[in-house]
Amino acid sequence: MNLSTIAWITLFVPLVAAALILFVTRASKPLAAGLAILSALMTTIGGWILFAKSADGVYHGFNWVDFGQALSIPFDLALDPLSRTMLVVVTTIAPIVFIYSIGYMKEEVGYWRFFAGLALFLFSMLGIVLANNLVMMFIFWELVGVSSYILIGHYFHKASAADAAKQAFLVNRIGDFGFMLGILLFWIATGGPEGGTFTFAAINHPAPIFVQNPALLAVAVILIFCGTVGKSAQFPLHVWLPNSMEGPTPVSSLLHAATMVAAGVYLLARIFPILSSSPEASEIVAWTGAITALGAGILATQQDDIKGILAYSTISQLGYMVTGAGLAVSAALPMFHLFTHAFFKCLLFLTAGSVILGMHHEQNIWKMGGLKGKMPITFLTYCCGMLALSGCPFFSGHYSKDLIMACSWEHHRAIFWVVVIAAGLTPFYMMRQAMVVFFGKPRSEHSEHAHESPLVMTIPLILLAIPAVVAGYPFFEHLFFHEIGSLAEPEVPSFVPNIFLGVFLAGLALAFVLYRNVEKDPIRIPFLENRFYIDDLYFCIVRVIQGGFARICSFTDRWFIDGILVRGSATLVWTIGFALRFLQLGNIQAYALFFGIGVVGLIYLLLHVR
């Protein structure tokens, strides 16, 4: 088999599995799970073979749309260093989460829906990774959106889950509005129907027009970046991600932490050549990421839902990646953090799932406590993830996050201070979570009788704990990133790394002191508990402004356009027709008949009486 065949099979196997589950094996639980897992494992093999062969190439499939010169949208797969590394991340994590799901979803209804959704997601995600142009990426971008919608809405009979799924889809669509406009602008700027393009190859060598007109370039990049803001839950479109936690925990882990939300960062890495050549756009991107990293970090400190804390932490970490892209140093910089984050955040969510299952679906951390002895594997693997996320030396997150911060010291001092504060919040909120959930005394019936999860769940935890620790080591850094771009340590004064260590230890220590053996949260800040009231603000905007506007439109349509214009003119016709009233038989068939006769008569008259 040549590489092209392997790439195509890797992409389409999950789609075939999803279709089979939907149409054939709906009734059988083991077959649904089996097919999905088999397809995921096949992608793993395919992904690693493609990575190991390390050959660049564009594999042409077919022309999705083709007008010759004017417009041609080919469906091609691109294999290059960037897509190969991302391929490894997605195909390695996916089967682990799929297998874990067997245990997690055992008692749930809608088993086939869940696995068909996961397989559809995997297909769409691989499509994003392998797409060779912006339109193809947009197509799969929308498809991951719909699989996310299906999976968040898994418990569709719950109003909260139904609303969360809808919100996630809509907020992403708002981001995609900009993304689509960005694609159109890029196309028309590079020539439109006379040789316009949107392939990544063209982005790597930006057209001369962009050199002459930097403002145009900046607008195009920022519009495309809107897609990232939606998908990667950056401020101000971040609200959907915490709500998406309504979905089953494996979904939160795979889609809303490790892979799908990182697609926005992958997009930035894809368009890195044009992003980095526009200082204005880079500045906006970097600040968006930094504000998100800090804001979400602050909110994470006051959440009480075990998944809610992790959700805000994900937003915050995505903020780091976006900042990393905005620093315009190297495409490898955000990708490195995406890489390590994918493993440890996936792990953290799966441990949370294990805890939730052990607690009989209790998610409030203040009902937990003292779980470390009852769930030892979960606890130990959680510690790996938690330390990696907090940036503890020798754990993966330390390498990637510190590199972004060091680069920001060198390239953008103001952003440096923002992300350093955010870096201090991370160990604080994670230690808070660890102390409340695993240490201290049980705070409820459920936590007293909590039990460790079955092997089908704990083995995936162990498998993920390994990369959560080692993924940042120089060996892996070199293996996965040396072809993408430089990850050289910037020259920073020797006290800068000490700042990182300092904020890490300070955050850890503060949370340890504050949350040791407490019954309830000693800090209550309603402004933070209520998410800065941003959700409420949006709710008002949607309710009052959009709803009001819609009602005004509806009102004018009913009473003005229909009422006065149409019925008015109808009345006029009616009055004219009054003379012909004797023909009016009062029933619709007769009228229709006259109408037909009239038309025929009219044709005859006009043709013959000239």
Next chain:
Amino acid sequence: MSLLLILLIVLPLAASVLIMLGAAPRVMALGAAILNLLISVALFARYDLTAGGWQFLSEWKILPKLGINMTLGADGLTLTMLLLATLVTLSAIWIAPKIDKREGVYYVCLLFISAGVIGAFASLDVLFLYSFHELALIPTFIMIGVWGSGDRQAAAWKATIYLGLGSFILLIGLLALYLSIPAVSRTMDLRQLDQMAAAGTFHPSSLIYLILLVGFGSLVSLFPFHSWAPPAYACAPAPTAMMHAGVLKKFGLYGLIRIALPLFPDAMHQFNGLLLLLVIGNILYIGYVTVAQKRLDWTIGYSSVMHMGYIFLGLASLNIIGVNGAMILMFAHGLSVAAAFALCGEIRRRTGTLDYSELGGLAKVTPVLGLLFGFAAMASVGLPGFANFAGEILVFFGATAYGPTMILPVIVGVWGVVISAIYMLRAYRNTFWGPMMTRWDSLTDITPTALGSVILLLVPLMIVGFYPQLLVKMVTTAIPR
């Protein structure tokens, strides 16, 4: 001379005659619809793309003195529309519920609508194009008035007056067009009209274009000539709504493509600003009207008005990409809105209401119905994988290529994709998701008949969505250079 096209028109009419003579209505109607679908698929497959142009021609002299003949012929666009017409016809007849009053007339009406639209699409003579459309329109009113629900008399009456007026304006425009041709070469044959326009020997006044735009526009529910559509669809029986919104309504667009595009290139440029203003009304204004709807059938009715905005946007871009996108959207919207109305009818038959305040959570008791509606809803919001997305994105590319005047319409158009997601997801959420009232506990899921007829509509949508080039190369044959 190929007789396949006339066969497409004759078969439904023959079946109607047999029904009138006492044959089993449903069997005859289904038979005619199945044969018609097979014929149109065969025609679609046998069209010679390399040769292009009009094929399968046949001609009958009617009024030779006036240059009026019944000429049938098909190019790629015709065949695409015929495929749409026969697919929706079969689906509509298949899904028709048991009829208690005057079953025969019911099916005869459906068959007449079908014969009418097929005749309109296959006619090369403008007067026949027009007359066949009238033939299809009249049974539509009858069906709404007799078998409709709710305030059916008022809705039928309104649609009759409105579409009658629109047709009348259209007729005036067509006759004015005819009379503006030099007397020696008067003809209503599209091929000759095109030739004259291409040769530069025929310059009709742009006023005629405006008359045609209003005439065709009201048939397609172009803003602000749209207010007949939602109540008519809400009251119509599901098969009628499917036929009208899915196929018959496309006639107005088809007419604009066949007549206005080749004959009025300058007028279309000249009045593009006006058309774009109406398009923005269709997408933005009607879009938000749709968001405010409180019933499923009204939501879908208004959404079908709104989506016409994209098609007009594609036409207004006046280039091969945009017009192509418009044509693909005609096909895609036809199938997806037919599927939506079909499922809407299935829900109404089970619950007796389509009010959001009373629905919710139905996916629990009718999972397959919910799944199918999800497909139809996703097609309608332009999700990639369905033909609607391919059409929309081509419209956007085409409009972008038109030039700077299109900046605002393109932004509005792309925002329209967000608006349609708002109301469709709301409709889905309010009907199938969330908590369910206990009174729906005993609802039964979709029947195999209804399942089949909806799948018939969804499968072509997904085939074209996956590989739009299939249609692109067909409809391109109809675009004047």
